[in-house]
Amino acid sequence: MRAGPQVPVSLRHALIGLLADQPASGYDLSRRFQEVLGSVWPAGHPQIYGELRKLADEGLIEVDSEGPRGRKAYRATEAGVAEVRRWLTATEVEHTLRLEPLLRSVFFWLTTPEELAAHLDREAAYFHQLAAKLRDLAGAKDRGEYGHSPQTQSLRVTVEAGIRINEALEGWAAWAKEQGAKTKAGPESG
Amino acid sequence: MRAGPQVPVSLRHALIGLLADQPASGYDLSRRFQEVLGSVWPAGHPQIYGELRKLADEGLIEVDSEGPRGRKAYRATEAGVAEVRRWLTATEVEHTLRLEPLLRSVFFWLTTPEELAAHLDREAAYFHQLAAKLRDLAGAKDRGEYGHSPQTQSLRVTVEAGIRINEALEGWAAWAKEQGAKTKAGPESG
DNA sequence: AGCTGACCTGTTACTATCGACATGTGAGGT
DNA sequence: ACCTCACATGTCGATAGTAACAGGTCAGCT
Numbered sequence: 431m432r433a434g435p436q437v438p439v440s441l442r443h444a445l446i447g448l449l450a451d452q453p454a455s456g457y458d459l460s461r462r463f464q465e466v467l468g469s470v471w472p473a474g475h476p477q478i479y480g481e482l483r484k485l486a487d488e489g490l491i492e493v494d495s496e497g498p499r500g501r502k503a504y505r506a507t508e509a510g511v512a513e514v515r516r517w518l519t520a521t522e523v524e525h526t527l528r529l530e531p532l533l534r535s536v537f538f539w540l541t542t543p544e545e546l547a548a549h550l551d552r553e554a555a556y557f558h559q560l561a562a563k564l565r566d567l568a569g570a571k572d573r574g575e576y577g578h579s580p581q582t583q584s585l586r587v588t589v590e591a592g593i594r595i596n597e598a599l600e601g602w603a604a605w606a607k608e609q610g611a612k613t614k615a616g617p618e619s620g
Numbered sequence: 621m622r623a624g625p626q627v628p629v630s631l632r633h634a635l636i637g638l639l640a641d642q643p644a645s646g647y648d649l650s651r652r653f654q655e656v657l658g659s660v661w662p663a664g665h666p667q668i669y670g671e672l673r674k675l676a677d678e679g680l681i682e683v684d685s686e687g688p689r690g691r692k693a694y695r696a697t698e699a700g701v702a703e704v705r706r707w708l709t710a711t712e713v714e715h716t717l718r719l720e721p722l723l724r725s726v727f728f729w730l731t732t733p734e735e736l737a738a739h740l741d742r743e744a745a746y747f748h749q750l751a752a753k754l755r756d757l758a759g760a761k762d763r764g765e766y767g768h769s770p771q772t773q774s775l776r777v778t779v780e781a782g783i784r785i786n787e788a789l790e791g792w793a794a795w796a797k798e799q800g801a802k803t804k805a806g807p808e809s810g
Numbered sequence: 811a812g813c814t815g816a817c818c819t820g821t822t823a824c825t826a827t828c829g830a831c832a833t834g835t836g837a838g839g840t
Numbered sequence: 841a842c843c844t845c846a847c848a849t850g851t852c853g854a855t856a857g858t859a860a861c862a863g864g865t866c867a868g869c870t
Contacts, residue, residue: 439856440723447727451697457818468714470722474858499818499865511730518724519735525659525746527785528718532660533630534708535778537637539770540701545709556715582730587799591792595717598788599781606777609837626838647848664828669850689835689848 440524441473441481443517446490450514451581453494456482457501466585469592485510531599533571546610551560552602563598564589630714631663631671635715636680641695641771643684646672646700647691659782673698674701721789725796736800744793751786753778 443465448459459482460475467473482504485491490510494503506514531553538546570576573588621731634657650665657663672694675681680700684693696704721743728736760766761776786796 440720441856444723444726447730451726451732455818462819468721470717470719472716472718472857475818475823476820476859477857484709497818501818501865502818506817514727515730518731523724523743523746524720525663525750526718526720527660527678528662528716529660530630530714530716533634533657534713534779535656535702536634536774537640537708538690538774538777539709540637540640540704543799547705549709553713556713560715565810579650583803584726584728584797588722589727590795591722591725591789592786594792595785596786602784605780609777610753622859631826645848652859662827666850666852667827668830687848690850691848805850 440471440517441477442485442490443514444473445478445485446470446506446510446514448493449504450511451505453505455497455501455503458503464516470588498568526533538610543610546608550607550610554600554607557596559602561593561600564593566597568593587596630661630707631667632675632680633704634661634663635668635671636696636700637704638810639681639694640701643693643695645687645691645693648693654760660778680805694705728796728800733800733803737797740793740797740800742795747786747790751783754783754786758783 444463448454450461454462454480456475458474460478463471463473478519486493486504489507490513491504492507494505496502497565539548541549543548568586568589571589574586576582634653635649638644638793644652646665646669650663650668653661653663653668672681676683676694679697680703681694684695684699686692704768721726725784731739761772761779766772
């Protein structure tokens with residue numbers, strides 16, 4: 431007899447966590463996922479609606495209110511919040527970093543130096559812009575434009591990670607371009 | 621009539637790319653994925669064997685040699701290498717960063733300050749160790765212990781990204797811990 | 811009253827991913 | 841000869857994730 435997944439499934443916990451903050455409908459959650467979590471944990475609405483049903487069946491969330499157009503807002507139950515806490519404190523952190531730009535870099539040797547330089551320029555620009563955007567957001571949060579709730583403070587911490595990672599990647603892309611230029615310009619010197 | 625995926629599927633390209641470097645069996649590839657790509661693009665052997673069959677059917681790879689125990693080594697075909705090049709130069713880069721530690725950070729407000737501090741210590745230690753390990757690897761590569769082939773140089777670039785990201789995350793975890801301490805120690809001062 | 815478009819919730823079918831299981835071979839020890 | 845373990849390939853079933861399809865409702869306009 432096989433039960434559900436033995437390994438923690440993060441989407442469930444993310445949904446309960448968002449609902450622990452404030453009640454929301456599947457539609458709301460779908461949008462919040464795109465806005466807030468889109469870049470770290472994408473989820474489309476089919477997946478969200480499906481998961482909400484399961485979570486409700488398991489008693490981890492419950493219907494908070496029903497609105498117009500069949501809108502159903504859910505809220506997290508005590509059991510749900512407990513489950514998120516358990517996930518946060520008692521489960522192994524999965525450190526796998528899935529990032530396509532890094533996968534691509536393994537195969538840079540298949541491209542021409544010109545293509546590579548152009549690619550790295552585009553990447554650096556992308557990381558730079560995203561870091562800048564996140565810095566703005568962090569600044570707004572620090573000025574208190576989103577209040578000072580613990581939820582906002584947590585999100586501020588997440589944003590900080592985004593800033594630092596994207597800055598690191600920007601620097602990396604610039605460094606990689608230099609390396610390529612060196613290899614191209616000076617054939618071998620060893 | 622629906623054809624295969626319109627969107628690039630990275631696993632295929634990673635496999636062809638590895639085979640363009642040197643011929644390898646499904647078993648070899650499975651291990652190389654775990655060693656080299658495990659932290660940026662995990663893939664189990666069932667997925668790899670399945671994909672190899674499809675790639676062979678499509679003529680992007682072909683059997684290079686057959687060894688004992690039914691071992692089949694594949695090599696990339698011209699068409700396969702061309703497909704990897706197309707992927708590298710002509711497809712959109714997918715910038716989604718899937719990283720569970722970041723997802724968790726959104727819900728830090730659900731934990732106690734003590735648990736959070738302990739968690740961040742563990743995370744910082746993890747990132748620190750991984751960065752150190754990657755720095756060692758980079759040092760060995762820079763000393764020429766893996767030769768100077770373009771393939772090795774590309775991998776060196778990938779490792780550099782790993783170093784920088786993990787250093788950034790280590791700094792982030794330390795910073796986050798400080799933030800938590802501040803919030804805990806000094807209630808509000810604004 | 812009728813039209814239109816944004817809102818809101820789903821289903822269907824497909825691909826992607828993964829754990830568990832199944833099968834067999836070759837090398838080296840005893 | 842026999843055992844054992846690493847090598848090597850694969851299937852099967854379940855879950856995760858996504859694009860495309862489908863359908864109903866309320867607000868605002870005419």
